[in-house]
Amino acid sequence: MKIQSVGVIGAGTMGNGIAQVCAVAGLDVVMVDINEATVQRGLDQISKSLDRLVKKETLTPEAKEDTLKRIKGSTSYADFKGLGLVIEAATENQAIKEKILKQVDEIVSKDTIIATNTSSLSITKLAALDSNPARFIGMHFFNPPPLMALVEVIRGLQTSDETHAAIIEMAKRVGKEPITVKNSPGFVVNRILLPMINEAFFVLSEGLASPEDIDAGMKLGCNQPIGPLALADLIGLDTCLAVMEVYFENFSDSKYRPCPLLREMVAAGYLGRKTGRGVYTYDK
Secondary structure, three states: OOOOOEEOOOOOOOHHHHHHHHHOOOOOEEEEEOHHHHHHHHHHHHHHHHHHHOOOOOHHHHHHHHHHOOOEEEEOOOHHHOOOOOEOOOOOOOOHHHHHHHHHHHHOOOOOOOEOOOOOHHHHHHHHHOHHHEEEEEEEEEEOOOOEEEEEEEEEEOOOOHHHHHHHHHHOOOEEEEEEEEEEOOOHHHHHHHHHHHHHHHHHHHOOOHHHHHHHHHHHHHHHOHHHHHHHHHHHHHHHHHHHHHHHHHHHHHHOOOOOOHHHHOOOOOEEEOOEEEOEOOOO
């Protein structure tokens, strides 16, 4: 099963990044979101991202234009008909994902693979909603998708060998390095990463050091390219909180208790780079 066309649900940071990655690799892409304005913002972001590649001389102007021609923006799931793969990249919320995936299941053919870009939710549970659960799989890209090489490929209990093989091949085709992971909250990378970020908020809330010094300590002492608090701002504090809540609920282990400061900042709307303010302040 070779995938030639891809649908992407969501034109935000992850959605437009995944759409860009697929289109650059020569796949035809349909990117869908709730309204025309949101779709257009996603298309504009892709264009800007490609401009940066042209400036770096890693992409030619002609290749940029060809890439953009391969991406169709839409507000209708009906445009997913006939595609080989649909990747859901909506917000990290169980109810929202369930609603979207049920709608997509009713539209696409039984041969279309459906993947979710979830960073923490159960693939097995989401697959159970599908009329053909063997074709359902997790495909976790990392932020930002055009730059991050890793894709976690997560098999639900129902995922077929054929679906898994097709997604591994597709991930390699778009220039990514896939790893196969069992279904478990947070999978591999975020299972390790998010508790570390959460602990950094505990350290901050206890006043042990400034945000700058916490991040500098982890960069200089652990050779991390970006500190955990700056990374939380990049990921989005709301996303970090949502993932920790999934861990706490599923594992019933106090070590996954979300830091109260993280909850407080999310409640205040301090979500990181996307709002202009998180642990740090950014120019919007």
